[in-house]
Amino acid sequence: MRILVAGLGLIGGSAAKALKRAGYTADGYDRPEIVRRAVETGVVAAAAVDLSLYEVVFVALPPDAAIEWMKAASFRKDAIVADFCGVKCAPERAIYAQERNFRYVGCHPMAGREVSGLSNAIDTLFDGASMIMVDCAATDADAVQTLEKLYGAMGFAQCKHCTAEYHDQKIAYTSQLAHIVSNAYVKSPTANGFPGFTGGSFQDMTRIAGVDEEIWTRLYMLNREAVESELSCLIGHLQEYLHALRAGDEEGLKVLLRNGRVRKEELDRERKIL
């Protein structure tokens, strides 16, 4: 099977390494200096010259670049093209808005690190992770099956299927909102001098604060309504605690904390079931 990985940053580089670990060979597409480094370090076999050679193409470019590239590229007829963008409605709409000769499957690997680039790519990045695969009426079942086999070989523990709309709603909450909160949390002037004054809560809260603003701004703009709604919901909840504190409403504060604790227990049960 001839495989191409387009975009050899943290995610694409890790995908190429995970494929290699599983016994597959992939070629690479990226800026010349990056592909050269990937070839020299054995991450990919060769630089892609002719895109029409590949049966499977993984697209791990930044969101806008991924969409533009998939729209313009001349893939082999019936090639399986899977993008790894962090939003799924935008690429799906763009791809299906025009004629195509390839089989598109929107995907989103639930894995990452707080560092980026090929030099931080590791072949174990996806071990035990979830891969979200987007289904729509046009999705080809054989393409999905081929990808699921490859994802299993790359270390993913499960493939989760849903629509692009469902994905974007969930991700706005589980990932995009979390990155905003973390990015905002570090802005308090009190943060300086924190070492020695935390047992882990602060680190967990701020681990993902250092987002790449170029990529994340685009991811937010491409899923604006869902993120806006989640952020507005969270601010509303936080304001309830603030009002209780301001009013010295001890009983009210206790109810707010209890509701959150009960809700957390409910979600923990979901985690155990699913």
Place this chain on the structure above:
Amino acid sequence: MRILVAGLGLIGGSAAKALKRAGYTADGYDRPEIVRRAVETGVVAAAAVDLSLYEVVFVALPPDAAIEWMKAASFRKDAIVADFCGVKCAPERAIYAQERNFRYVGCHPMAGREVSGLSNAIDTLFDGASMIMVDCAATDADAVQTLEKLYGAMGFAQCKHCTAEYHDQKIAYTSQLAHIVSNAYVKSPTANGFPGFTGGSFQDMTRIAGVDEEIWTRLYMLNREAVESELSCLIGHLQEYLHALRAGDEEGLKVLLRNGRVRKEELDRERKIL
């Protein structure tokens, strides 16, 4: 050295176990059924009968109970009494407001788990952690030295010294605010069905959501102004992202994210230096 641990929950139980691991013996004070269980399982040597026997007393009771108990107890003359409350101004003020024959040192171990009670106590809880020790004009230097030796033996990697006011301000941000954010974060209706839709950000953001509302409500009320100020600061920052999203202000959003990323890098450097 005769040591007493008052309050044999997660923190007190772990302190007793860590002392035992280091070769010290401690007696225990708590509700009879809890002390009995602690004695049976070897966590403490015996139930405390006469409080005036002990040279060192660790107080790991809930905040109000700790304060009341320290104010009422008949300790040995010059006993070292160290409480582990999560706020430090309130106990300090209460203790120094009355005559006492003991040497008080307010402390706060920077360690915890998302579970509570003696059954979850472990002798490794404090390994590598920071112990905050509160200094004021009345603090006895020999008492501090004795405690530092014990804390080192219990596994703490460092003892951090500051005033009660400084402690309460830092903790309002690094811990108390983080628990409110986590507790509020889980309240979105979108949270249901999250399994498979996260690579870790959501788990980190919500790990500490399940606070014990009885204890935490009191901790918040005892440090109300500082928590209110931090929460208000965070909500203000979050509103900036919301406004940028609502207005479709892509450049503005990018600046907000960049500022957070730069701030995170600044804090990461502090972590490396200190």
